[in-house]
Amino acid sequence: MIRKKRGTITAVTNVRTLKQIRALMIVNGFNSNVGFLRKLVLAAAMSMVGTAATTAVTQYALKMFAEIPQPDTFMWNTFIRGSCQSPDPVHAVALYAQMDQRSVKPDNFTFPFILKACTKLFWVNTGSAVHGRVLRLGFASNVVVRNSLLVFHAKCGDLKVATEIFDDSDKGDVVAWSALIAGYAQRGDLSAAQIMFDEMPERDLVAWNVMITGYAKHGEMDRARKLFDKAPVRDVVSWNTVISGYVFRGLNQEALELFDEMGEVGECPDEVTMLSLLSACADLGDLESGQKVHDKIMGMSKGKFSTLLGNALVDMYAKCGNIAEAIRVFWLIRDKDVVSWNTVIGGLAFHGHAEESLGLFREMQRTKVCPDEITFIGVLAACSHAGNVDEGNRYFHLMRSKYKIEPNIRHCGCVVDMLGRAGLLKEAFYFIASMKIEPNAIVWRSLLGACKVHGDVELAKRANEQLLRMRRDHSGDYVLLSNTYASQGEWDGAEKVRKLMDDNGVTKNRGSSFV
Template identity: 85%
Template sequence: MIRKRKGTTTSVTDVGTLKQIHSLMIVNGFATNVAFLRKLVLAAALSMVGPAAKAAVTQYALQMFAQIPQPDTFMWNTIIRGSSQSQDPVQAVSLYAQMDQRSVKPDNFTFPFVLKACTKLSWVNTGSTVHGRVLRLGFVSNVVVRNTLLVFHAKCGDLKIATRIFDDSDKGDVVAWSALIAGYAQRGDLSVARKLFDEMPNRDLVSWNVMITAYAKHGEIECARKLFDEAPVRDVVSWNTVIGGYVLRGLNREALKLFDEMCGVGECPDEVTMLSLVCACADLGDLESGEKVHAKIMEISKGKLSTLLGNALVDMYAKCGNIRKAIRVFWLIRDKDVVSWNTVISGLAFHGHAEESLGLFSEMQRTKVCPDEVTFVGVLAACSHAGNVDEGNRYFHLMRNKYKIEPNVRHCGCVVDMLGRAGLLKEAFDFIGSMKIEPNAIVWRSVLGACKVHGNVELAKQANKQLLRMRGDQSGDYVLLSNVYASQGEWNGAEKVRKQMDDNGVTKNRGSSFVEAYS
């Protein structure tokens, strides 16, 4: 498949097409033609760019380049550029080293691509070495090279060096200003970042977004909103930053309200916007707002649901209690990944639909998607809710033996909960004793709850002892043990636990509830 990018040459999106073009060049005698090779390398390099780039295409592009006897500087720069923008920027640094070994002299186009790769990888030493070579070859006067160096040092290198580069720059260069502001903001020095922002002679949209993002990422959402309101012009990034900042702070209603304002001024939302809003609805448990957001997603995507948004919608519907809609959305996701399967399997499990959850896990096993540790938390939870002890044990061993996943505390907690719900309290204690990891309070609280249900006072005392050893100020643990005694009519034991609470200064939190009002 060949795809035309606006304003660029043709890019290849699948390895078969790339091989076909390469083969035709060889058959027709163009394999040594510099002009044709340049176009081929450029098409291959473009295919490496972005999150949708396929590993097979990238691998073949690199193999193909390696077969060119004497690539010129343009070809080297082109393949380094593609590698630096790919999912594996390490290749860009490797190619730069090969270029040096083959005595091909880099130019002012080479260094920005290599430095961008070093920035992505946070390779400070390598980037600093490249900086040294830039100085030796005299390219530091080039504006693009200098600004890329500034970005590198501001983001992951030395801020003092970044500041010196900035001081040597043209004070009208907004790219340099924005890079230094972002550097200080990323390191948490918002006061210096704001001072630089206020001193900027000319601010463009990028510089406004850099400062708004700085405030939002560091939790200062009020400052971010104030600056957002003051901005002379905004784009979708501006809106997304503040909406996302509200969601991160748990101010989900404010996020939904700002989205309404965004639509009101005619700004078109993108996938980032909608992802933040779906998360907001999930956190609120607001099904009505979630359905409206879902409708908007289908409108702007023309019915083509991305994997990322599909997964978020499945999670949102599950959290809002509409598991049937969650399943319908799940089947609409064309390219299901492990997160897609995990979300629906866990959603079904925690809503009590154990058979459907385990049925989907069986379906997952028939696909090319490999289960991970999160998958088995959902599977074991389904077995626990259904009381399927034998099946749960089978899946626990399957996880370790077939998929080589070592159980973590969440897996062990599910097994303990499963055994406790089935009344196998001694087995639950034996399992805890065999665990290679330290059981946490959730595991012991699960046992304590099971002891209450099944009326086992002695084991409840042992579980409570472990809980108090971990943290003795949780009133719920005392109350639960007291209730175990009370359920068996052992009122003296219940009274002793209450007295122990008083002696240790533990007070029971007053019960409360809330009702969300809609205006």
């Protein structure tokens, strides 16, 4: 696919099209024509922009550019800009180094792009070296270059240097004000950011959003909301900042209420809005609101959605208990990644659909998507719920031997739970003893719970001893051991555990339920 604007190729969305354009240029003798080469470079550079850019397109575009004999400064700048805006801005730094090696002098258009790449990568030393070259070549007085330096130092460089650059700038430049305010806010100095914001001669939307974001990221949602309500103009970024801030702080109902307000004032949500809302619905278990968000997504995207949104929808439906809809959405995701598979495999496993979960894992193995450590947590949980001990052990060894994934504490906990559910308590105990990782309270509590179910008092005592070494104030551990004694009619043992609770000053938590 090729997208055009005013008759000029501006973006190429796949490798095949890029190859076709280049082949046509070679066949028609335009491969050395500067004008056509510039258009090709522009098309290739634009193909690298954004999260939708594929690795294949990026790699071919870089290879194609490397084969141009003598790119001029415009071509270098164009490609550095595309690389800077790509998912991997490290290519921009590499191109800048090549430009220097080939004795092509950068200009005032080069430095903003390379500084932006350094800012994204958080490469302080490289950005500082670029700053030195800006000074040597005399571009520090250029407004765009100066503001790019200010943004770099404010976000990841030296805030003192950023302040000095600001002091030398035009005090009416809102970009400079916003950049320094963002620097203070990002580093947690909200009082300094607020002082600057109050002194700002003319506040634009960016400045308002910077302050709202600063308070939201540091959990001060009341102040973020007050600023949001006072802002004379708001855009989708303003709304997203407060909505995501609410979700991050666990104030999910407030996030949904603000989304309703967003619709009332006619502001159109975007993908970021929807991702936050789906997270809120998943945390609340609010299936009705989640379905409304799903309907809104379908209306916005005309029936199609990105992998990110698809994954979030699957997660929301799984956490809200609608497994059938989670699976349906999963199969609608066109470009499934490892998160897609993990979400549906884990969702099925933890809702007791073990065989379906394992069936999907076997299907995943037939694809090009490689499982990761999260995948195996879902797989082992499915084996545990299904009682498939042999299959679970096989997968536990497979993750090491085939996929080179070292088990973490969660994998080990799943194995203990699997063995415990199957009544293989001694095997579970020996497994814990052989673990390379220090077992935590969850692992021992899992074994203690299994001992209660299967009535193994002696092993329950040993598990409880380990738990008491870690912490003595968890009433549930005492209750589990006491109930284990009681289930076997050993009332003296149960009474001793109750007395131990009293001696240690531990009280049983009062029961509660949601209706």
